[in-house]
Amino acid sequence: MITVVGSINMDLVVKTDNFPKQGETTLGTLYTTVPGGKGANQAVAAARLGSAVQMIGAVGQDAFGTELLAGLKNEGVLIDQVKRTDGTSGIANILLSEGDNRIIVVPGANHSVTTEEIDALADQLVKSELVIMQLEMPISVVQRTLEICHQNGVPSILNPAPASGFTTEMLPFCTYLTPNETEAEEIFGENWEKALEEFSNRLVVTLGQKGAQFYDGEKHVLVEGFPANVVDTTGAGDTFNGALATALVEEKEFEWAVRFANAAASLSVEKFGAQGGMPERTAVLERMAGDRI
Ligand SMILES: Nc1ncnc2c1ncn2[C@@H]1O[C@H](COP(=O)(O)OP(=O)(O)OP(=O)(O)O)[C@@H](O)[C@H]1O
Numbered sequence: 001m002i003t004v005v006g007s008i009n010m011d012l013v014v015k016t017d018n019f020p021k022q023g024e025t026t027l028g029t030l031y032t033t034v035p036g037g038k039g040a041n042q043a044v045a046a047a048r049l050g051s052a053v054q055m056i057g058a059v060g061q062d063a064f065g066t067e068l069l070a071g072l073k074n075e076g077v078l079i080d081q082v083k084r085t086d087g088t089s090g091i092a093n094i095l096l097s098e099g100d101n102r103i104i105v106v107p108g109a110n111h112s113v114t115t116e117e118i119d120a121l122a123d124q125l126v127k128s129e130l131v132i133m134q135l136e137m138p139i140s141v142v143q144r145t146l147e148i149c150h151q152n153g154v155p156s157i158l159n160p161a162p163a164s165g166f167t168t169e170m171l172p173f174c175t176y177l178t179p180n181e182t183e184a185e186e187i188f189g190e191n192w193e194k195a196l197e198e199f200s201n202r203l204v205v206t207l208g209q210k211g212a213q214f215y216d217g218e219k220h221v222l223v224e225g226f227p228a229n230v231v232d233t234t235g236a237g238d239t240f241n242g243a244l245a246t247a248l249v250e251e252k253e254f255e256w257a258v259r260f261a262n263a264a265a266s267l268s269v270e271k272f273g274a275q276g277g278m279p280e281r282t283a284v285l286e287r288m289a290g291d292r293i
Contacts, residue, residue, distance in 0.1 A: 006039015
C-alpha cells in the first residue's frame with residue numbers, strides 16, 4: 001500500500017482572452033472545475049498504474065469536498081483517513097490566457113491537518129510500503145510524517161513543491177527527493193548537480209521534456225524523456241511521482257523506475273487537466289517498449 005499525505009483541491013479553471021487589469025472586468029471563454037491538489041493527483045497517478053493507494057488529508061464539508069472524495073473513491077483510492085472539516089475545501093483559482101497562467105491557491109481544509117492527527121495515524125504510515133508527500137500541507141505535518149517514516153524504516157518520497165516550504169531539516173528524513181529543476185535550484189543552488197552526487201539514488205531532478213537526472217553512485221544518469229504531443233503539462237510532475245512510487249514499491253531497479261515515471265508523465269501531458277491524462281499501466285509499458293514515438 002502507498003500512502004499519500006497531501007493536498008486535495010478543486011481547481012477552478014477560467015479561460016479568457018484578456019486578463020483583467022486592476023479594477024476591470026473581462027469576459028471569460030470557459031469555466032470548468034477539475035479535481036487537483038498535488039497530493040490527490042499523485043494518489044490518482046499511482047492508483048491508475050495499479051498501485052493500492054490510500055490518502056491522508058482533509059476536505060471541507062462543502063459540495064467540493066463531497067465531489068473530491070467521490071472522485072478519489074472512483075479512482076480506487078482509499079479515503080477512510082481523509083478528514084472532513086468545517087469550512088471550505090482547498091481550491092486553486094486558475095486563470096488561463098494564451099499559454100500564460102495566474103494561480104491563487106487557498107489551502108482551506110488542507111491546512112487543518114495537525115501533527116497530533118498524524119501521530120494518531122502512525123499505524124497507517126508504519127504499515128505502508130511507501131509514503132509520498134508534497135509541500136501543500138502544513139510544514140509541521142510533513143516533517144512529522146517524515147520522522148515517523150524514518151523511525152520505522154518506511155521509505156518516503158518528498159516532492160518538494162512548492163519549494164518555498166522546504167527546510168533542510170527534511171533532508172535526512174526523506175528517502176527520495178524529487179524536485180523539478182527550478183525547485184532543485186531553490187533548494188541546492190545553481191550547483192544542484194553536485195547535490196545529486198551527495199544523495200546518490202535518492203535525489204531525482206525532473207527536467208521537463210528532457211526527462212530526469214540522478215547520480216547512481218559512480219556517474220550522472222540522464223534518463224531521457226519521451227517525446228509527446230503536448231496539450232497541457234499540468235500534472236506532469238505529479239504523474240512522475242505517482243509512477244515512480246509505483247515502480248519503487250514493485251522493487252524495480254532505480255533507473256527503470258525513473259524511465260517508467262518519464263513514460264507515464266509524457267502520456268499525461270497529452271490530455272487536458274492534471275488527472276485527465278494520467279495513463280494506465282499498459283499505455284506506459286507500450287510507450288517504453290516503443291521507446292520513441
Ligand atoms: N513536454 C514534455 N514532453 C514529455 N515529457 C514531459 C514534458 N514535460 C514534462 N514531462 C515529463 O514530466 C516530468 C516532470 O516534468 P517537470 O520537470 O516539468 O516537472 P513539474 O515542473 O513538476 O511539472 P508540472 O508542474 O508541469 O506538473 C519530466 O521529468 C518528464 O518525464
